Amino acid sequence: MSLDFTSRLHLVSRRVAMLLMAGAAAASFSAAPASAEEPDLSDVTLNVGIFQEVQFLQIALTDHFKDTPYKIEWVRLNGAGGTMQALGAGAIDLSWGLSDVAVPNASALDVAPWTADTAPLKHIALLAPLDAAAYPSHVIVANTASGITALDQVAGHSYTYQEGGNSAAAALLALKSVGLTADDVDITLIPADSIPASVISGAVDVATVQWAQIQEALDDGTVTRLASSYEAGFPGYTSITARTQSIEDPKKSAAIADFLTRATAYSNWRVDHLEAVAQTYVEAQQLNPDQAARAAASAATTIVPLVAGGEGVKIQTELQDALFASGFLAREVDYSQLYDDRFADAIEAGEALGATE
Structure with missing residues (x-):
């Protein structure tokens, strides 16, 4: 029912x-x-x-x-x-x-x-x-070891975000911006608090996360920035x-x-x-x-x-x-x-x- x-x-x-x-x-x-x-x-x-x-x-x-x-x-x-x-x-x-x-x-x-x-x-x-352009709410990143350096390379890779919220909206808008849909990636949904660790460890290839949660990994090169939520069309x-x-x-x-x-x-x-x-x-x-x-x-x-x-x-x-x-x-x-x-x-x-x- x-x-x-x-x-x-x-x-x-x-x-x-x-x-x-x-x-x-x-x-x-x-x-x-x-x-x-x-x-x-x-x-x-x-x-x-x-x-x-x-x-x-x-x-x-x-x-x-x-x-x-x-x-x-x-x-x-x-x-x-x-x-x-x-x-x-x-x-x-x-x-x-x-x-x-x-x-x-x-x-x-x-x-x-x-x-x-x-x-x-x-x-x-x-x-x-x-300032959404300078300080976007989310960033789409790839584990550097995956070899992904651009959004249009994510097809066929594992892709995670926080379901139902801004993270998911930014993730799907990002795919749309390069002519892809959720069907083109391997959606892997995990608890919100575990998303940063999952992409840092390589458990998933691509993730949409809050910038503050991934800054250190961006700085040391563990993950590669693909786009910001603002660049993907999310205000x-x-x-x-x-x-x-x-x-x-x-x-x-x-x-x-x-x-x-x-x-x-x-x-x-x-x-x-x-x-x-x-x-x-x-x-x-x-x-x-x-x-x-x-x-x-x-x-x-x-x-x-x-x-x-x-x-x-x-x-x-x-x-x-x-x-x-x-x-x-x-x-x-x-x-x-x-x-x-x-x-x-x-x-x-x-x-x-x-x-x-």
């Missing part, structure tokens, strides 16, 4: 949801009393998914997320697939940094396309890269994605709005303090100063509101068309059904807050 996406997500057991929460590294901030003009959020916990443990160090560099009128639980998850599962199961309320193609892909794979009324998950903001955005159920809950929605204001101000601060951010990569990932500086710049983003006719919606609409043409999306997607614009003012408030600090 074919199940729709929402039904499949509810089949995730309560035990899996609990393990996702208990097994992830987490930190919380104590809630402060709400003012008389604002709803009392002292009983609200906002569960926020992030992707790298180094983010805990970076968040702690500032006071942006201290003294919130609600509690924040930070949950570290592995890859787009695990994050989508956690969102669907209610283990997290929102993901900060989820692939911007994960929600459209889920809609394309469902029995019926998602609409504004039926979508269980929605984009509530986009994260724009600092390099990510998203802040939330559960529709959380968006529609009045108290959770108020907490999300406050979170987005803080996240916007923090993101702008981060762009202006890349040297301090780079030091966290030295401490957490043992990168050398040059590698850490590049990692900090590659991960730097600013928050873009989603409004009809806005630049973010335009970019996403064009991207979905390209992904359908590449074979990444199983069918065409109407992006206007997959975002919620109610938090644009909260993001604007964060921009103003950053300007006064």
